[in-house]
Amino acid sequence: MNPLLDNFFNxxxxxxxxxxxxxxxxxxxxxxxxxxxxxxxxxxxxxxVRAMRIRAADIxxxxxxxxxxxxxxxxxxxxxxxxxxxxDIQLSPFAATVIALGAVLAAFATEIFWxxxxxxxxxxxxxxxxLGLGFFRILFLVIxxxxxxxxxxxxxNRAIAITKGTALGTAVSLPELLGRAQSAMAIAANPSPLTxxxxxxxxxxxxxxxxxxxxxxxxxxxx
Amino acid sequence: MEALQLFLDNFADWxxxxxxxxxxxxxxxxxxxLAVVTLPIAAAVGLLIAVLYxxxxxxxxxxxxxxxxxxxxxxxxxxxxxxxxxxxxLGLKLPSFAACVLALTLNNSGYxxxxxxxxIESIPPGQREAARALGLHPLQIIFLVIxxxxxxxxxxxxxxxxxxxxxxxxxxxxxxxxxxxxxxRVAQEQTYNPTPLTAAxxxxxxxxxxxxxxxAKLERNMIMRQK
Numbered sequence: 202m203n204p205l206l207d208n209f210f211n212x213x214x215x216x217x218x219x220x221x222x223x224x225x226x227x228x229x230x231x232x233x234x235x236x237x238x239x240x241x242x243x244x245x246x247x248x249x250v251r252a253m254r255i256r257a258a259d260i261x262x263x264x265x266x267x268x269x270x271x272x273x274x275x276x277x278x279x280x281x282x283x284x285x286x287x288x289d290i291q292l293s294p295f296a297a298t299v300i301a302l303g304a305v306l307a308a309f310a311t312e313i314f315w316x317x318x319x320x321x322x323x324x325x326x327x328x329x330x331x332l333g334l335g336f337f338r339i340l341f342l343v344i345x346x347x348x349x350x351x352x353x354x355x356x357x358n359r360a361i362a363i364t365k366g367t368a369l370g371t372a373v374s375l376p377e378l379l380g381r382a383q384s385a386m387a388i389a390a391n392p393s394p395l396t397x398x399x400x401x402x403x404x405x406x407x408x409x410x411x412x413x414x415x416x417x418x419x420x421x422x423x424x
Numbered sequence: 425m426e427a428l429q430l431f432l433d434n435f436a437d438w439x440x441x442x443x444x445x446x447x448x449x450x451x452x453x454x455x456x457x458l459a460v461v462t463l464p465i466a467a468a469v470g471l472l473i474a475v476l477y478x479x480x481x482x483x484x485x486x487x488x489x490x491x492x493x494x495x496x497x498x499x500x501x502x503x504x505x506x507x508x509x510x511x512x513x514l515g516l517k518l519p520s521f522a523a524c525v526l527a528l529t530l531n532n533s534g535y536x537x538x539x540x541x542x543x544i545e546s547i548p549p550g551q552r553e554a555a556r557a558l559g560l561h562p563l564q565i566i567f568l569v570i571x572x573x574x575x576x577x578x579x580x581x582x583x584x585x586x587x588x589x590x591x592x593x594x595x596x597x598x599x600x601x602x603x604x605x606x607x608x609r610v611a612q613e614q615t616y617n618p619t620p621l622t623a624a625x626x627x628x629x630x631x632x633x634x635x636x637x638x639x640a641k642l643e644r645n646m647i648m649r650q651k
Contacts, residue, residue: 204513204514204515205514208513208514209510209513267633267636267637268629270636270640271628271629271632271633271636272591272625272628272629272632273591273592273593273594273605273628274591275594275595275597275598275605276594276605276624276625276628279605279609279621280618280621280622280625283609283612283618283621284435284618284621284622287434287435287617287618288431288434288435312640312643312644313643313647316643316644316647316648317647319644319648320647320648351647352647355643355647362588365498365499365500366499367499368499368501368502369499369501369595371501371598372597372598379499379501379502379505383505383509386509386510391513392506392509392510392513395505395506395509395510396510398502399498399502399506402497402498402499402502403494403497403498406496406497406498406499407493407494407497409497410493410496410497411493414493414538417542
């Protein structure tokens with residue numbers, strides 16, 4: 202028997218655990234999509250609030266951004282799941298993972314959107330104002346469409362990097378792809394389920410990584 | 425007021441902190457060691473990939489791009505679990521520290537490789553031609569002419585990735601390496617309150633925050649230059 206085939210590509214074990222692992226895959230996809238939705242949505246919202254230049258809000262947003270941009274994702278997940286219950290906030294592994302990853306992505310997205318808004322030349326504001334547009338119409342109709350285009354390449358990279366953190370959900374016993382594969386590996390005493398999980402991660406992330414390289418090439422980068 | 429006191433007692437209890445500090449201190453040292461060992465290795469492998477790529481050998485470049493994209497696509501924790509729990513089935517049992525260094529290096533070789541590659545490829549070919557006309561050796565060209573300019577161009581993603589690498593060392597906690605986060609979890613089970621977790625989070629924050637600010641500034645400048 203070939204130990205490599207027998208251990209990592211064992212057909213019998215793969216067939217047995219495939220349904221459970223596929224279930225984990227869908228959970229991973231769900232967490233990933235929700236994280237992006239929460240993170241990018243909140244990031245855009247916070248950047249818009251920053252554009253209004255309200256002093257108290259600026260300070261609060263800066264504190265939020267600095268905390269979640271600086272702390273390791275796993276520390277945030279562990280703190281939310283194992284720490285917050287002492288403050289009577291008991292979250293499910295699913296909610297803890299999405300909130301933690303969403304907050305981290307939101308912090309980065311706020312920074313990126315805010316820098317992109319500032320990168321739109323001041324003349325655009327002046328011109329729109331001289332046409333008689335109000336603050337919000339200028340922001341939403343003139344500035345944001347340009348800012349979002351500037352933000353997309355950086356944001357895509359960041360979103361992919363943070364979405365890969367879904368695997369960290371295993372640390373709070375979220376039964377996502379990696380978690381399912383690990384328990385299958387423990388029961389079967391064979392790492393083939395892990396091979397399947399690795400392949401599924403590739404299937405999900407490789408197209409995104411390749412697409413992000415392509416997007417970056419389109420971006421207004423370099424000279 | 426009472427709520428605040430309750431909160432402080434739970435999340436920032438000084439007596440608990442004093443009791444668990446030796447454990448956290450050991451964890452912190454291991455976190456720093458892991459980062460200090462891994463970062464230069466990963467950056468060197470990434471640089472090697474990018475330099476090899478710059479010779480523009482077709483077959484080699486396809487292989488290098490596959491390497492880069494493959495390791496950028498795997499969540500690093502998946503790599504770590506494969507290395508730490510999977511490889512023993514092939515008779516290769518690595519200690520948790522070595523497994524972490526290997527997983528972080530493979531993962532970040534992809535990131536560093538792509539960053540250095542993008543930097544090198546963005547340097548106009550005229551630079552290379554001019555250096556060759558001066559009679560420089562190909563290695564002199566890459567290390568003395570191309571790389572200094574390339575690194576200046578990709579300083580922001582380079583710094584950002586290095587910060588992410590240091591943050592990611594915390595996944596070592598999941599293969600029972602008693603670094604800072606793991607130590608905090610162990611301590612938490614002794615104190616029955618989350619003070620150790622708060623303490624670990626604060627230590628991470630205090631250590632990494634200046635660096636995070638610097639990275640943010642570099643990234644902001646990069647975006648602003650796109651005007």
